[in-house]
Amino acid sequence: MKLLACHGDPYRRTLDTAVLDCVPRGDRYLVELAESVLFPGGGGQPADHGTIGEARVLDAEQGGGQVRYIVDRRVEPGPTTVAVDWDRRFDHMQQHTAQHLITCLAARGLAWRTLAFHLNPERCDIVFARVPDAAGIARLEKLVNTVIREARPVRHRMIEPEELARLGVRSRLLPAGHTGPLRVVEIEGYDLNTCAGTHVTNTAELQAVQFVGLDVQRGTGRLHWLAGGRLLADAARARARTEALNRVLCRGPAEHVAVAEGMVEEVKQARKALEAVERELAGNLGRQLAATEGPVATLHRSSADLPLLGAVAKAAARVRPDLHLLLTAGEPEGVFLVYGPEAAERGPAVAAILDGRGGGRGRRYQGKAAATHRRAEAAAALGAPS
Ligand SMILES: [Zn+2]
Structure with a gap:
């Protein structure tokens, strides 16, 4: 794994660097940079969007120890400025750090093992190796939000592979063929895990986490959640819907369900x-x-x-x-x-x-x-x- 400026300081939004190479591929171009604040993807977190000079960055790919950014137009080799689509990146940092916290507290507090994590465009999810029950989900949500309020520092550092067991790192599976130091992310007092992603530096920056749905499949449970800005945006949308219903139904939110049920019954009778x-x-x-x-x-x-x-x-x-x-x-x-x-x-x-x-x-x-x-x-x- 190649470590970039975005790994060292995930809050850095722009960087003056240089384009080393730019080659066409179809109607896109692949760009190699001397250094970058654009996260290239990894640990379940998608690659950043942003700009390299005038070019829009659409994705990234990694291989052979190199990162290549996929852009929408040619850029000339030489000095350039790279900028991160910060709103998108910060959202990913919130969701990704929330995943570390949820996974660790589910394992510690409820013995629920995480099988997979998906940082989706709308609702993120974690797949547990069992079907979570409603009381457990409520307890986990409380635990997660408690640690958010505790404002625990989140740090990253490099360790040697021999230290994994001694430090009690949660996941000790290494990528195939990995050699050399490993990047670990720590939520102080709670979790230590290998990860190449970008994270917030304090759990308080997660603001809040809410579980918003559960899909059950073959003995596993996919738990959906919203963290931070996504939760606030969801609340704003819910409020807009409530206000629209206030106008349509001419009643306050406390009466919406009763009024809607009454209307459905009226329509049934009218149809008959x-x-x-x-x-x-x-x-x-x-x-x-x-x-x-x-x-x-x-x-x-x-x-x-x-x-x-x-x-x-x-x-x-x-x-x-x-x-x-x-x-x-x-x-x-x-x-x-x-x-x-x-x-x-x-x-x-x-x-x-x-x-x-x-x-x-x-x-x-x-x-x-x-x-x-x-x-x-x-x-x-x-x-x-x-
Ligand atoms: Zn991570």
Whole structure:
């Protein structure tokens, strides 16, 4: 692992240095710097964004002891200024340090072993080797926030691999092929762990941590959390939603749930009442259609859906099963229903006149149409022997 200026001082935001090399790759460029404050990624923490001169830094890659930054334009070798996207970096420092604290306190206080950590763009998560219970999660949240209030210093230093066991370093797994000194991060009085990431220098800078969700999968539990600025931003969004609901519901937050539950119940009742009215309407319209003289009857509604037209057609057919029915709704675009003897055979001709597409079988053929105003012509075709 190559140590950079960002490892020595994670609070440093800019650095005057030099571009050593810049080579194209696709529509991007790979840049090597003499020194850098841009964290190249590691320990579960994504690479920094920022700028090298005028170029935007999009990512970084490491290999062969070298760091190469991926940028959006060519930069000339020679002196340059590197700047970190500080808001993003500080957020990563907060989330990453919070992970150290959560992992260590979960192990110490609850014997929950961490399997993985994900520093995601929205909610970070830790996967535990067991399913955390609600009481344990509440206890862990309390423990974490207590250590945040204790304002414990967070330090990093280099140690020799032989010292890992003596110092009680939490994770003693080294990257494959690692030789030489190791970087360890210490939360005073609580945790000592190998890590190449960037961290805040005091737990007070985490401000607060809140657990916001748990996904259970095959005996493991993925616990989601928000720390620091993310938690404040989440609270601001929640407050904005509350204020919007105050306006929409004309009630204070304490009544939101009761009002919403009342509205859901009202909608259910209203739907039931509407269905009863539609059934009655369909029966009446069907009987009127059945009273039509001649072999064809038509009905047009400015708005109706196919289930309602179907109910009307069935009501009519109960009285006059011999009747050829053409029911339409909407104009000029809408829906149509052909119902009665040979509906499936006669339907395509009706659909063609109505500039529509449909399908069906037996006594029913239905679809969408772009020209329902041609329904009289379609009705004439429907009545003609097929
Ligand atoms: Zn770390």
